[in-house]
Amino acid sequence: MIRIISIVAAAALIPMVAAAEPCPGHPDALGTERVLAVDAKSTPRVGRKSFPDTLPLQRKELVLTFDDGPWSGTTPKVLDALKSECVRATFFQLGRNVATNPAIARRELAEGHSLGHHTFSHPLLDHMAPAKAEAEIDRGIAEDEFALYGRRRNDPTTPFFRFPGFASNRALLDRLQARHIVVFGADVWASDWLPMSPAQELQLILGRIDRAGSGIVLFHDTKAQTAAMLPAFLRELKRRGYRIVHVVPAGNRGNSN
Numbered sequence: 001m002i003r004i005i006s007i008v009a010a011a012a013l014i015p016m017v018a019a020a021e022p023c024p025g026h027p028d029a030l031g032t033e034r035v036l037a038v039d040a041k042s043t044p045r046v047g048r049k050s051f052p053d054t055l056p057l058q059r060k061e062l063v064l065t066f067d068d069g070p071w072s073g074t075t076p077k078v079l080d081a082l083k084s085e086c087v088r089a090t091f092f093q094l095g096r097n098v099a100t101n102p103a104i105a106r107r108e109l110a111e112g113h114s115l116g117h118h119t120f121s122h123p124l125l126d127h128m129a130p131a132k133a134e135a136e137i138d139r140g141i142a143e144d145e146f147a148l149y150g151r152r153r154n155d156p157t158t159p160f161f162r163f164p165g166f167a168s169n170r171a172l173l174d175r176l177q178a179r180h181i182v183v184f185g186a187d188v189w190a191s192d193w194l195p196m197s198p199a200q201e202l203q204l205i206l207g208r209i210d211r212a213g214s215g216i217v218l219f220h221d222t223k224a225q226t227a228a229m230l231p232a233f234l235r236e237l238k239r240r241g242y243r244i245v246h247v248v249p250a251g252n253r254g255n256s257n
């Protein structure tokens with residue numbers, strides 16, 4: 001009896017663990033282990049670099065995120081690397097870059113990635129007047145929605161947002177929570193805004209991930225060094241036993257209005 005209860009209890013702790021889907025042409029791919037639905041009601045803000053909490057991840061589970069794209073020289077290489085390993089990620093896009101590269105944004109969507117928002121032009125919002133800051137957020141969302149779904153609106157299909165430079169303030173966090181938009185920080189980052197070789201970036205991020213054990217990982221798909229090291233990075237995650245979690249919005253918000 002005790003044994004049965006303990007098995008049930010253990011199962012309850014890991015409700016969504018499933019084998020990764022097969023990856024065509026690459027049986028040893030890293031793959032995407034599971035999908036995690038993220039809801040602003042239960043997790044309005046995630047990522048320990050900025051907030052007290054993060055996503056409910058098991059040990060060795062990682063969520064991969066890429067900011068500031070899409071960018072023509074680098075994002076297609078990032079997408080190629082993810083596709084070859086059947087890994088799904090989340091892109092926090094700039095409206096300005098989506099307007100310039102709408103076909104790349106639509107490729108991200110078609111390949112199953114989640115598309116969050118990151119303002120129109122990347123200003124630091126924390127010292128702006130709240131109405132002006134929110135208008136910048138909404139301009140980005142509207143541009144992203146138009147390129148992806150043909151509707152220029154500020155009610156995002158994927159209600160995920162990341163502040164440029166993590167520069168948030170209480171008023172904006174409250175406002176986004178009221179709009180049921182999840183604010184993503186990060187747990188681990190590659191510091192890929194600093195100049196370094198792909199090999200240096202690979203060693204830096206793997207060391208940080210090994211120390212953190214799990215979490216939301218931040219890259220920039222606009223950085224050539226990140227695009228260059230990504231194939232080796234994904235191979236090494238597989239070798240070290242990490243598993244990829246794909247975050248999606250809870251519910252069916254995109255089809256309901």
Ligand SMILES: [Zn+2]
Nearest residue numbers: 067068164165
């Ligand atoms: Zn950014």
